Amino acid sequence: MDKNKFFQVVINFIGNVHSSTHFLKKDARSNKITPQQHSILEYVFFSKEVTTSQVADCLNISLPNASRELKKLFKLDLIIKESNEKDRRKTTISLSKPGQNLMLRTFERIQKNFWKQADELSEDEMRSIISSMKVLEKKVFIPY
Amino acid sequence: MDKNKFFQVVINFIGNVHSSTHFLKKDARSNKITPQQHSILEYVFFSKEVTTSQVADCLNISLPNASRELKKLFKLDLIIKESNEKDRRKTTISLSKPGQNLMLRTFERIQKNFWKQADELSEDEMRSIISSMKVLEKKVFIPY
DNA sequence: TATATTACTTATCAAATGATAACATAAAGG
DNA sequence: CCTTTATGTTATCATTTGATAAGTAATATA
Numbered sequence: 185m186d187k188n189k190f191f192q193v194v195i196n197f198i199g200n201v202h203s204s205t206h207f208l209k210k211d212a213r214s215n216k217i218t219p220q221q222h223s224i225l226e227y228v229f230f231s232k233e234v235t236t237s238q239v240a241d242c243l244n245i246s247l248p249n250a251s252r253e254l255k256k257l258f259k260l261d262l263i264i265k266e267s268n269e270k271d272r273r274k275t276t277i278s279l280s281k282p283g284q285n286l287m288l289r290t291f292e293r294i295q296k297n298f299w300k301q302a303d304e305l306s307e308d309e310m311r312s313i314i315s316s317m318k319v320l321e322k323k324v325f326i327p328y
Numbered sequence: 329m330d331k332n333k334f335f336q337v338v339i340n341f342i343g344n345v346h347s348s349t350h351f352l353k354k355d356a357r358s359n360k361i362t363p364q365q366h367s368i369l370e371y372v373f374f375s376k377e378v379t380t381s382q383v384a385d386c387l388n389i390s391l392p393n394a395s396r397e398l399k400k401l402f403k404l405d406l407i408i409k410e411s412n413e414k415d416r417r418k419t420t421i422s423l424s425k426p427g428q429n430l431m432l433r434t435f436e437r438i439q440k441n442f443w444k445q446a447d448e449l450s451e452d453e454m455r456s457i458i459s460s461m462k463v464l465e466k467k468v469f470i471p472y
Numbered sequence: 473t474a475t476a477t478t479a480c481t482t483a484t485c486a487a488a489t490g491a492t493a494a495c496a497t498a499a500a501g502g
Numbered sequence: 503c504c505t506t507t508a509t510g511t512t513a514t515c516a517t518t519t520g521a522t523a524a525g526t527a528a529t530a531t532a
Binding site: 195315 | 329331332334335337338339340341342343344345346347348349350370374386388435438439442443445446449451453454455456457458459460461463464465467468469470471
């Protein structure tokens with residue numbers, strides 16, 4: 185198979201994922217926080233406990249800027265900051281109760297959009313979709 | 329199958345696509361244009377000919393801001409603006425020769441990153457990946 | 473123990489993006 | 503023809519995000 189052709193298909197697929205995602209997330213953002221802050225909360229939500237540096241690295245934000253945004257989220261009472269027991273230079277970030285609620289609410293909205301778009305999927309179709317994703321995650325979009 | 333579970337898998341997959349994409353695009357951007365301008369050029373590149381409104385709609389930019397960014401790209405000689413013959417309110421946007429070259433160069437860089445990450449794929453694997461993408465594009469990430 | 477290095481913070485400035493009002497002009501519809 | 507609607511532009515301001523220098527405190531290391 186022509187590698188260029190294959191690459192084109194992948195790029196095209198990525199484009200479709202991005203635009204679909206945009207549609208899904210539409211109207212799902214709180215008006216209190218910025219998009220970047222929302223991605224930080226998402227990241228913390230899925231990772232449970234992280235340090236400031238990890239947030240910075242994984243979301244490609246410089247450490248000072250990550251620190252700034254985390255401070256804002258802290259002042260909004262959406263995250264908890266604890267000094268790490270074993271290495272007190274480190275700060276452990278986790279979602280506060282309000283932060284968790286915010287994430288759950290926005291995911292509910294995303295989920296509604298999702299089912300509006302992808303309803304009437306049969307059992308078989310869901311299974312086939314999941315196995316497709318597994319293939320892609322194994323070979324192309326490898327989880328960090 | 330539990331719909332919540334299915335939703336989780338999809339969200340997780342989307343996350344992986346986004347972070348992989350970030351990696352792929354790393355270092356692939358021109359230093360002359362902003363990320364948003366780059367996505368505009370990408371969009372025009374794949375769509376061949378579009379109007380200002382289409383750029384605004386598809387990239388979720390307000391019309392005035394789309395107009396502003398297109399003006400900058402025009403001044404950089406990266407796009408061509410032509411008044412539409414049939415409806416002279418409309419402007420047809422397309423890539424200039426330098427614009428096309430810029431896109432081709434950045435795609436080459438993205439492609440290099442891609443193969444660095446996803447090399448040694450067999451014929452069978454590529455075919456299986458493509459068919460997985462087709463499934464997802466049919467059912468979940470439906471092209472606009 | 474002196475000296476690096478790591479993790480983070482604060483402050484400041486610049487650049488990119490978003491939002492909105494006011495305007496111009498072309499086309500559509502009564 | 504007159505009014506309304508659609509397409510786009512310009513200008514201005516606010517917000518968000520990026521970049522960088524300087525500083526603090528804890529840990530690692532020579």
